[in-house]
Amino acid sequence: MSVDLLAALEQKFGYYEFRPGQQAIIENILQGQDTLGILPTGSGKSLCYQLPAYIQQGLTIIVSPLISLMQDQVAQLQLQGEKQSIALNSTLNWSAQKFVLTHLKNYRFLFSAPETLNRPDVLAALCQVNIQTLVIDEAHCISQWGVDFRPSYLKLGAIRQQLQPKATLMLTATATPKVQQDILEKLALPKAQKVIYSVDRPNIFFDVIQCADRQAKQAQLLTLIHQLQLPGIIYFSSRQSAETMAQLIQQQCHIPTAFYHGALSTKDRYLIQQRFMTGELKVICATNAFGMGINKADIRFVIHYHAPVSFESYLQEVGRAGRDGHQSIAILLTLPDESGRQARLLEMGLPTPVMVKAFFKRPDRFKNSPEPAFELLNQLYRNRFTESEVTQMLENKRREKNESLWAFNRFVNLTTCRRQHLVHYFGEQQRIVHDDQCCALGFDTAITATLEKLKLYHLNVEEVPSDADLNLDTLEWPQVLKHIFE
Amino acid sequence: MITTDLLRFFSTDPQRVKPIYYTLRGKKTFSNLLAAKKHGYLIYFHSAADLTWGQFEHHIGQLQREQLIQPVSKNEWCLTAKGQAWCVQQPPFLTKYYNGLTMPKLNVALAQLHLAIQVLSQFQHKNKQYFPVVTDFSIQWQVRQWFQRVKRTENLSQRFEQELTHWFTLLPSAQSNFVAANFSGYQFGFSQAQLATRFKYSAYDGTLVQLDAIACLLLQLQQVPKNWPLCQQLLPSEAFLQLPLSRSTKATYALFQQGLTLSQICQSRRLKAGTVREHLLEAALLIPDFDVTTLLKRNDLAADIYFTDRLNEILELNKHEC
Ligand SMILES: [Zn+2]
Numbered sequence: 001m002s003v004d005l006l007a008a009l010e011q012k013f014g015y016y017e018f019r020p021g022q023q024a025i026i027e028n029i030l031q032g033q034d035t036l037g038i039l040p041t042g043s044g045k046s047l048c049y050q051l052p053a054y055i056q057q058g059l060t061i062i063v064s065p066l067i068s069l070m071q072d073q074v075a076q077l078q079l080q081g082e083k084q085s086i087a088l089n090s091t092l093n094w095s096a097q098k099f100v101l102t103h104l105k106n107y108r109f110l111f112s113a114p115e116t117l118n119r120p121d122v123l124a125a126l127c128q129v130n131i132q133t134l135v136i137d138e139a140h141c142i143s144q145w146g147v148d149f150r151p152s153y154l155k156l157g158a159i160r161q162q163l164q165p166k167a168t169l170m171l172t173a174t175a176t177p178k179v180q181q182d183i184l185e186k187l188a189l190p191k192a193q194k195v196i197y198s199v200d201r202p203n204i205f206f207d208v209i210q211c212a213d214r215q216a217k218q219a220q221l222l223t224l225i226h227q228l229q230l231p232g233i234i235y236f237s238s239r240q241s242a243e244t245m246a247q248l249i250q251q252q253c254h255i256p257t258a259f260y261h262g263a264l265s266t267k268d269r270y271l272i273q274q275r276f277m278t279g280e281l282k283v284i285c286a287t288n289a290f291g292m293g294i295n296k297a298d299i300r301f302v303i304h305y306h307a308p309v310s311f312e313s314y315l316q317e318v319g320r321a322g323r324d325g326h327q328s329i330a331i332l333l334t335l336p337d338e339s340g341r342q343a344r345l346l347e348m349g350l351p352t353p354v355m356v357k358a359f360f361k362r363p364d365r366f367k368n369s370p371e372p373a374f375e376l377l378n379q380l381y382r383n384r385f386t387e388s389e390v391t392q393m394l395e396n397k398r399r400e401k402n403e404s405l406w407a408f409n410r411f412v413n414l415t416t417c418r419r420q421h422l423v424h425y426f427g428e429q430q431r432i433v434h435d436d437q438c439c440a441l442g443f444d445t446a447i448t449a450t451l452e453k454l455k456l457y458h459l460n461v462e463e464v465p466s467d468a469d470l471n472l473d474t475l476e477w478p479q480v481l482k483h484i485f486e
Numbered sequence: 487m488i489t490t491d492l493l494r495f496f497s498t499d500p501q502r503v504k505p506i507y508y509t510l511r512g513k514k515t516f517s518n519l520l521a522a523k524k525h526g527y528l529i530y531f532h533s534a535a536d537l538t539w540g541q542f543e544h545h546i547g548q549l550q551r552e553q554l555i556q557p558v559s560k561n562e563w564c565l566t567a568k569g570q571a572w573c574v575q576q577p578p579f580l581t582k583y584y585n586g587l588t589m590p591k592l593n594v595a596l597a598q599l600h601l602a603i604q605v606l607s608q609f610q611h612k613n614k615q616y617f618p619v620v621t622d623f624s625i626q627w628q629v630r631q632w633f634q635r636v637k638r639t640e641n642l643s644q645r646f647e648q649e650l651t652h653w654f655t656l657l658p659s660a661q662s663n664f665v666a667a668n669f670s671g672y673q674f675g676f677s678q679a680q681l682a683t684r685f686k687y688s689a690y691d692g693t694l695v696q697l698d699a700i701a702c703l704l705l706q707l708q709q710v711p712k713n714w715p716l717c718q719q720l721l722p723s724e725a726f727l728q729l730p731l732s733r734s735t736k737a738t739y740a741l742f743q744q745g746l747t748l749s750q751i752c753q754s755r756r757l758k759a760g761t762v763r764e765h766l767l768e769a770a771l772l773i774p775d776f777d778v779t780t781l782l783k784r785n786d787l788a789a790d791i792y793f794t795d796r797l798n799e800i801l802e803l804n805k806h807e808c
Contacts, residue, residue, distance in 0.1 A: 266619075
């Protein structure tokens with residue numbers, strides 16, 4: 001293992017070792033080798049292009065399908081103290097865009113969508129600078145075989161040839177062999193190397209607890225929070241239950257807890273992320289809106305208070321635990337008659353039939369809608385997809401999600417190795433050797449013993465709120481200014 | 487917006503509710519503006535741009551069910567005795583500087599200020615790892631440009647703190663406390679939920695409290711720019727304060743100010759008489775100290791009863807205000 005890479009990793013990111021797949025990809029990029037990386041969400045995909053950007057000179061361009069995704073990634077870089085990053089998209093006004101294009105040398109990371117990159121002025125400006133890596137995030141969007149197909153991605157083959165990057169890195173979390181081949185063909189990179197990393201996360205213990213009824217479930221959650229090594233995330237299916245439980249935990253366990261969901265203002269969302277990152281908050285009660293941008297390495301548990309919307313989202317949410325490689329646990333709380341909910345399109349960020357109808361009636365009306373669902377419709381429309389084609393695509397997507405939910409319900413009621421079922425579902429041949437550090441066979445009826453066995457048992461005594469010196473009830477503005485500026 | 491937020495728009499005088507809705511949404515038609523001015527809520531122009539007609543109707547229905555307002559005729563409503571008592575017991579926040587017509591981008595100004603405060607606070611504490619409170623790129627952009635310009639200022643944080651202190655002393659302390667509690671900085675920041683428990687403002691009131699404060703600051707920046715070197719550069723008043731007129735109306739008004747008669751204005755601008763009349767009605771209504779008498783004198787267009795009636799109405803209104 002190259003010492004330099006490890007030293008850079010520690011210095012820049014504070015990690016002491018790479019996670020599977022990362023090093024191979026980084027070495028490829030540094031050698032100018034085009035690479036297709038298939039890494040599950042939460043495995044540190046972005047580090048694969050961030051680290052080389054600090055080692056080599058030149059601009060790294062990251063192609064992203066959605067404005068909201070770019071915004072999150074830039075915010076994440078800003079959190080890491082990286083100021084030389086910018087998202088070039090329609091939210092920047094014309095003069096700001098012009099400034100960026102004439103000062104490209106000032107930037108290390110440039111995020112953009114295929115449409116923007118394809119603009120003649122943008123291409124011309126980019127051709128003047130030294131481009132180190134072209135990163136195609138969510139690369140599976142280029143494949144018509146995939147349900148996430150983004151027509152604008154088809155332009156990337158031609159764009160890549162004009163930009164002439166030293167290396168192209170295609171990243172995706174999931175891609176069947178058919179989709180993998182399609183990605184390489186569309187980008188005309190048949191010789192690219194593939195780095196595929198298993199969805200399995202050996203340091204996460206998979207646990208399911210069945211509760212007698214809703215009341216028992218609530219009590220079980222509170223007990224768990226008392227006993228679990230912190231910090232952690234609890235996922236709920238509704239905003240209301242996330243809020244209610246956050247309050248209950250705060251009151252009964254005296255642990256700094258916040259709720260987090262899509263209805264919060266941007267400011268509140270970032271405030272909560274910030275406090276969770278710095279350890280001021282120990283527990284987050286979240287809906288599936290939480291996750292983007294969260295790169296906290298030491299999350300010890302993820303609890304699902306309700307069933308997730310699909311097997312994929314379960315894996316993604318669970319994957320936020322234990323990124324530092326230490327023992328962590330995923331606990332699902334279930335009821336005898338509970339099964340997952342049918343996937344709803346809007347929850348997946350996809351347009352509903354009503355939205356599709358409204359859109360195709362008056363496409364011009366939705367031209368600049370920042371709503372991800374309409375962003376997608378705009379792309380499809382610009383690429384001449386008809387209303388019925390779009391409807392069909394969405395229906396397929398919904399069906400696929402429901403199939404995955406069905407597989408997840410089997411996972412819940414399994415009496416054999418859960419990890420084996422999981423890797424199978426995600427198309428891997430790997431044979432899991434089950435042991436008592438792996439998963440709970442059947443429902444766990446002795447959770448305390450499980451936690452002790454995993455060394456995750458930790459009696460949480462009352463925590464003193466960290467901002468005790470700033471009591472909001474008596475706070476006056478001179479104090480605020482003093483605290484902020486002195 | 488919660489239902490009782492709307493009570494401030496009612497009085498014992500009967501009035502229609504549609505102009506209230508269109509004013510909140512920021513729709514500029516003469517009859518709305520006139521009604522808004524007549525009933526004293528013109529400054530709330532565009533202060534609830536997201537409000538839908540369905541929500542609005544729901545609130546009005548709710549106010550009636552609670553017997554806080556009552557219908558007087560088919561379209562007109564006024565406060566009930568209970569409604570009057572409510573307004574006395576739980577008075578809404580009354581703005582002093584805010585004017586939605588002349589300050590259309592106050593929320594941008596507020597966001598820029600919030601981000602600037604965060605940036606300076608983190609800079610002062612030498613922390614580079616934080617989530618920006620504002621993710622809008624154009625706002626981040628403005629603040630970054632500002633920070634590049636000012637970051638070499640000696641005692642930067644101290645000077646900025648002094649300017650903010652100066653600002654807060656101009657406002658009632660309860661207002662300043664709320665505005666300051668909404669700031670974020672190094673290891674500082676309260677969520678909306680925490681703030682709501684301490685300050686009992688509704689979300690709409692809370693927004694007005696903050697926008698009113700920032701309006702106060704912007705007016706100061708315009709009047710005595712030299713007292714505010716840092717804020718001045720961050721929030722150039724010309725970007726945030728404007729005449730309450732649309733561009734075309736402004737052009738017509740400028741010609742009127744130069745002394746042209748109405749038919750001369752029509753010729754010079756190649757506009758129909760009706761359009762010029764419309765422009766001047768808007769100007770007469772919205773420009774403070776507009777000289778309606780001179781306008782009537784310089785009206786050499788064909789007689790138009792609607793025009794003269796409205797002008798007389800405005801004259802009447804202005805008399806009341808004096
Ligand atoms: Zn197992």
